Amino acid sequence: MRENRKIKEPIVAITKALTEGESLEKALDLLPIDKIIQKGDKVIITPNWVKDKSAKDGAVVGPKTLQRLIQYVKTKEPSTICIATGSGGTETTDVMTSVGYDKVIEEEVVEYIDMNYGPFIELKLDHDIIKTTPINKIVDEADVIISFTQLKYHEEATVTASIKNIAMGYPPASVHGFPKKQTGIHEDLHGFIRSFAKKVPIDLAIISLDKAMIGTGPIFGQAVDTPGLIIAGTDPVAADSVGARLLGFLPQGVAYLYGLYKDGLGEANPMNMTIKGLDLVEAEKIFSKAAYGNKESIVDREKLKDIHG
Numbered sequence: 001m002r003e004n005r006k007i008k009e010p011i012v013a014i015t016k017a018l019t020e021g022e023s024l025e026k027a028l029d030l031l032p033i034d035k036i037i038q039k040g041d042k043v044i045i046t047p048n049w050v051k052d053k054s055a056k057d058g059a060v061v062g063p064k065t066l067q068r069l070i071q072y073v074k075t076k077e078p079s080t081i082c083i084a085t086g087s088g089g090t091e092t093t094d095v096m097t098s099v100g101y102d103k104v105i106e107e108e109v110v111e112y113i114d115m116n117y118g119p120f121i122e123l124k125l126d127h128d129i130i131k132t133t134p135i136n137k138i139v140d141e142a143d144v145i146i147s148f149t150q151l152k153y154h155e156e157a158t159v160t161a162s163i164k165n166i167a168m169g170y171p172p173a174s175v176h177g178f179p180k181k182q183t184g185i186h187e188d189l190h191g192f193i194r195s196f197a198k199k200v201p202i203d204l205a206i207i208s209l210d211k212a213m214i215g216t217g218p219i220f221g222q223a224v225d226t227p228g229l230i231i232a233g234t235d236p237v238a239a240d241s242v243g244a245r246l247l248g249f250l251p252q253g254v255a256y257l258y259g260l261y262k263d264g265l266g267e268a269n270p271m272n273m274t275i276k277g278l279d280l281v282e283a284e285k286i287f288s289k290a291a292y293g294n295k296e297s298i299v300d301r302e303k304l305k306d307i308h309g
Contacts, residue, residue: 001123001140005201006036010238010267014278016286017228020210021068027206027232028072030276036203036234037076041143044084045069046115048149048165051089051219052098058213058223060099061148065208067104069148074108081108084138085169086115088179089219113138116173127195129184133171139200146204147236151243152213153221156189158254159247160218161240162205167196190255197236197260205239207231209246214291226290229283237266238273242280245270245299246287250309261307269307280304 013030017023037043047066053059066083073081083105087095092114096102105112113136120134139145147162154160168180176183185192209229215221233239237260244254251268252258261268270280278286284298291297299305 001199002201005234006144006203007032007234010233010235010273011276012231012233012235012238012242012273013276014242014280014283015230016278020062020065020208020228020230023228023230024065024068024206024232025072027230027277031232031234034076037073037078037144039077041078042080042082042141043073043078043144043146044082044138044142045073045146045148046085046166046169047083047101048160048169049085049087049092049095049099049101051087052095053219055099055211056223058150058152058211058221059219060095061150061208062210063100063104065210066101066148067108069146069206070104070108070110073146078144080111082111082113082138084113084115084136086171086173088168088173090178092116115170118172120172123199125195125199127188127192129187130192134175135170135172139170144203145201146206147202148206149208150212151207151209151231151246152217153215153247154217156186157193157256159240159244159249159257161207161243162202162236163197163240163256163260164193166200166202167193170196170200190259193256194259194263197256198263198265202236203234205233205236207239207243209287212287212291214247224287224291226287229286235266237261237268241268242270242275245280246284248297248299250299250305251307270304271306
């Protein structure tokens with residue numbers, strides 16, 4: 001299994017276009033995408049399919065944008081594109097059919113793997129409770145892992161973004177239970193996410209705010225309509241830290257993010273990132289206006305703050 005992501009530099013693109021799909025392509029074009037996805041690569045795209053709820057609710061990614069992502073990846077001539085995720089809220093196939101992802105997979109002729117089931121390999125973790133977990137062997141075979149998720153508040157993990165999407169999408173519910181709480185993952189959720197992220201590198205983090213979620217996430221919160229706002233990055237810690245700021249959190253406000261930063265697994269200080277597209281403060285204002293009705297409920301009110309503000 002690969003130990004490192006494709007691009008070490010923390011490059012984050014923030015874009016806004018008329019549609020989420022257009023914004024996605026614009027963000028990806030700002031990244032060194034040809035170094036991330038190369039001809040012949042086996043690519044995994046992991047969308048957030050946590051529950052069989054509408055994308056309009058902000059709980060799961062939009063099918064049209066997932067299709068746009070698949071089409072974009074195809075232009076890089078990978079050998080295989082596989083949609084691979086495991087729902088924690090219900091059977092993954094129920095999410096796939098109720099939201100309409102099955103039509104996207106059929107139209108684009110890509111592979112699909114339910115990560116809740118095998119064949120498995122065993123992944124060793126540096127975690128006090130979950131020492132190992134099975135994961136589908138497709139992870140061991142992948143050249144590129146792409147995480148595609150909505151930005152959401154989370155009642156235990158604080159923030160759901162690219163890292164949590166993978167860390168909770170890959171451990172199988174057939175072992176850990178629906179909603180993956182039967183073996184101890186949620187007894188130290190931040191520690192589990194941190195330990196999992198150390199073992200499974202994310203090469204491309206894509207976080208949509210077209211429909212974000214505030215309140216009681218990851219399922220029952222309030223959807224925020226911020227049309228076409230996207231964050232994408234080569235460093236998932238950096239991308240997620242940018243997303244966390246839009247929700248009002250400095251890195252230390254999200255324990256697993258700060259832990260990964262202290263571990264040297266990614267960058268959490270925006271002053272040390274290369275941010276392309278929209279200015280971070282401007283993005284915060286756009287989201288704050290959509291979520292709260294004003295532009296002042298932002299972390300970086302007067303100037304861009306460092307790691308601790």
